[in-house]
Amino acid sequence: QSLLTQPPSVSGTPGQRVIISCSGSSSNIGSDSANWYQQLPGKAPKLIIHSNNQRPSGVPDRFSGSKSGTSASLAISGLQSADEADYYCAAWDDRLKGVLFGGGTKLTVL
Amino acid sequence: EVQLVESGGGLVQSGGSLRLSCAASGFSVSSKYMTWVRQAPGKGLEWVSVIYSGGTTYYAASVKGRFTISRDRSMNMLFLQMNSLSAEDTAVYYCARGGNFYESSGYYDLWGQGALVTVSS
Numbered sequence: 001q002s003l004l005t006q007p008p009s010v011s012g013t014p015g016q017r018v019i020i021s022c023s024g025s026s027s028n029i030g031s032d033s034a035n036w037y038q039q040l041p042g043k044a045p046k047l048i049i050h051s052n053n054q055r056p057s058g059v060p061d062r063f064s065g066s067k068s069g070t071s072a073s074l075a076i077s078g079l080q081s082a083d084e085a086d087y088y089c090a091a092w093d094d095r096l097k098g099v100l101f102g103g104g105t106k107l108t109v110l
Numbered sequence: 111e112v113q114l115v116e117s118g119g120g121l122v123q124s125g126g127s128l129r130l131s132c133a134a135s136g137f138s139v140s141s142k143y144m145t146w147v148r149q150a151p152g153k154g155l156e157w158v159s160v161i162y163s164g165g166t167t168y169y170a171a172s173v174k175g176r177f178t179i180s181r182d183r184s185m186n187m188l189f190l191q192m193n194s195l196s197a198e199d200t201a202v203y204y205c206a207r208g209g210n211f212y213e214s215s216g217y218y219d220l221w222g223q224g225a226l227v228t229v230s231s
Contacts, residue, residue: 032214032215032216033216033217034216035215035216035217035218037155039155044204044221044222044224045147045155045204045206045221046221047209047217047218047219047221050209050210050217051210056209056219086154088154090155090157090216090217090218091216092214092215092216094214096171097168098157098160098169098170099145099157099160099215099216100157100216101147101154101156101216103154
């Protein structure tokens, strides 16, 4: 059972906007930045959002992140079939002295 | 080219040991915080261990006392020594590079392709 809670799945149609939530606590998201990873089938994870809302070079601006209190969100606008993947949030937990990953959210583009 | 390449995965019997290696190119593993993350078949990502640039290490509770993270500056490599392996350790193991100045972070900007470790009972 992950201490960062994500919905198991979300779906949308091409062009739509979807939001994936990540709920934590004061010892992780509440005190550290949230980071988001995209994992395409059979591939290694790829960083798409760091420090709550920063996009690494090369990540489309269709991807955006936000944080409020002990929760974070990843928004994907203008959905494309290529966005079908698993998405994970991650943050340092100062009580556990380690990184927590959310359980992952499978995005399906209908 | 900046990249990470894992090696050393394979099949091992329960109770056995294995050492994973992660070769870095394009940067120094000693100048960044480096981590190991694993993914059991069909499951999500699980953080395993981190080593800071200054040498401080942390481990997940599930591997503490059995796994040891280390690095070699001259070889520019990261290692994960895994002892007392069990079926629950079967996973793809990824090494990753920290992207932040603040090392207690879940921010990893470069990942290897992964190495599969299978523990047979």
